[in-house]
Amino acid sequence: MLAYEAALERILAHVPAPKAARVPLQEALGCVLARTVVAGADLPGFNNSAVDGYALCVMPYNDLTHHSLRLIGKAEAGKPFRGLVRSGQVVRIFTGAQLPVGANAVVMQERVRVSPSGVLLSESPEIGQHIRRRGEDISAGKTVLKPGTILRAQEIGLLAALGQSHAAVWGRPRVAVLTTGNELRPAGRSLTAGQIYDSNSAMLAALVQETGGLVRTSQTCPDSLSRLVRTLRSMLSSAKTDVILLAGGVSVGDKDLCREAFAKCGIRQIFWRVNIKPGMPFFFGKKGRTLIFGLPGNPVSSYVTFREFAAPALAKLQGRAWQDPYSRPASLLKDLHVSKSRETHFVRVTSQGSNGTLHVAALDGQGSHHLRSLVEAQGWMRLRSSEGPWATGARVLVRTDGDLQPTHGDSQ
Ligand code: AMP
Numbered sequence: 001m002l003a004y005e006a007a008l009e010r011i012l013a014h015v016p017a018p019k020a021a022r023v024p025l026q027e028a029l030g031c032v033l034a035r036t037v038v039a040g041a042d043l044p045g046f047n048n049s050a051v052d053g054y055a056l057c058v059m060p061y062n063d064l065t066h067h068s069l070r071l072i073g074k075a076e077a078g079k080p081f082r083g084l085v086r087s088g089q090v091v092r093i094f095t096g097a098q099l100p101v102g103a104n105a106v107v108m109q110e111r112v113r114v115s116p117s118g119v120l121l122s123e124s125p126e127i128g129q130h131i132r133r134r135g136e137d138i139s140a141g142k143t144v145l146k147p148g149t150i151l152r153a154q155e156i157g158l159l160a161a162l163g164q165s166h167a168a169v170w171g172r173p174r175v176a177v178l179t180t181g182n183e184l185r186p187a188g189r190s191l192t193a194g195q196i197y198d199s200n201s202a203m204l205a206a207l208v209q210e211t212g213g214l215v216r217t218s219q220t221c222p223d224s225l226s227r228l229v230r231t232l233r234s235m236l237s238s239a240k241t242d243v244i245l246l247a248g249g250v251s252v253g254d255k256d257l258c259r260e261a262f263a264k265c266g267i268r269q270i271f272w273r274v275n276i277k278p279g280m281p282f283f284f285g286k287k288g289r290t291l292i293f294g295l296p297g298n299p300v301s302s303y304v305t306f307r308e309f310a311a312p313a314l315a316k317l318q319g320r321a322w323q324d325p326y327s328r329p330a331s332l333l334k335d336l337h338v339s340k341s342r343e344t345h346f347v348r349v350t351s352q353g354s355n356g357t358l359h360v361a362a363l364d365g366q367g368s369h370h371l372r373s374l375v376e377a378q379g380w381m382r383l384r385s386s387e388g389p390w391a392t393g394a395r396v397l398v399r400t401d402g403d404l405q406p407t408h409g410d411s412q
């Protein structure tokens with residue numbers, strides 16, 4: 001049986017090169033830039049006012065304090081003043097409005113007194129004050145974003161400010177989800193004896209979204225070879241399917257027909273079964289460019305094998321580097337025994353922090369059907385059974401996925 005590390009390595013080695021895509025900014029969050037972005041324009045694009053006030057022409061060494069200046073017009077954001085401002089004149093101006101020709105300073109409205117005879121300044125302005133100069137932020141031709149940048153709201157805002165409606169990124173993988181089992185019913189329907197709700201299709205769709213993929217189709221099949229083959233063939237026939245995520249029926253029971261169905265569809269098995277708990281009967285295969293992940297049907301097994309094996313592949317398909325998430329040092333709060341029957345164990349933990357140290361304890365209910373601890377887990381440990389036993393105080397590495405919130409301040 002393949003070791004966890006070898007399985008992950010083989011999967012990553014089979015991930016094809018990412019595909020470039022041009023996506024609207026509204027869909028670009030979390031995508032990885034495929035190309036350098038060069039500013040096509042200056043930012044700001046024109047000299048404009050940083051405040052609400054008055055634009056005027058200041059001459060060097062000319063103290064304008066207590067001078068009464070003549071108001072000749074108004075400049076609003078999006079509605080410039082078309083005339084020329086000469087010495088002794090002012091134009092009412094608002095934040096973001098283009099600076100009128102001839103003006104070289106703006107006085108804040110709080111610093112003037114307006115009377116019927118004109119605008120009186122309480123202090124003499126300096127040339128250039130309260131003006132946002134064209135190109136002061138970014139000048140045209142400058143590289144603003146490099147390939148490999150993960151687009152956050154900030155980068156998306158910058159692209160839009162430069163007038164770009166789309167971003168050149170590595171495309172989101174298109175995923176087909178297939179859950180299998182005679183016992184499955186869609187949530188929202190009534191159940192008869194022995195039936196259960198198909199929770200994996202909803203969970204896997206959410207995991208795909210979380211990982212940046214797009215669920216293109218989601219289907220459920222009974223344990224029927226012909227139905228499985230038909231559904232898989234239709235998923236494979238779409239040239240756009242990058243990944244098929246199948247859950248259930250990959251083990252050794254009489255109704256576990258998926259591997260036979262894979263073979264009938266010409267899917268090449270790269271490996272089947274990994275020395276892990278939960279998730280041992282995991283299958284990985286390939287047909288053309290399409291990657292096929294066969295996840296065991298128990299919900300926790302589906303969750304773990306998606307996260308440990310499919311998620312890194314989806315990340316790589318989007319041009320993201322994969323980093324081992326088990327990186328946070330912690331100390332065990334309770335003795336822990338893990339069985340030697342499997343090499344690598346994924347264990348759900350709760351956490352406590354004190355004096356800057358993270359302490360973790362395995363949750364009760366580590367079965368592959370236990371959903372409560374899946375929800376309650378604040379982190380996960382990945383343990384090799386050969387390195388145990390783990391006594392209280394042992395050092396471990398945990399993955400937290402950002403959702404670990406240790407409670408600080410407990411006494412010690
Ligand atoms: P299997 O991998 O098909 O042997 O299924 C293992 C266990 O997971 C069984 O108890 C199934 O009823 C359960 N299971 C399989 N598919 C799903 C699903 N889509 N949602 C919830 N439980 C499932």
Ligand code: MG
Nearest residue numbers: 181248249297
């Ligand atoms: Mg089954």
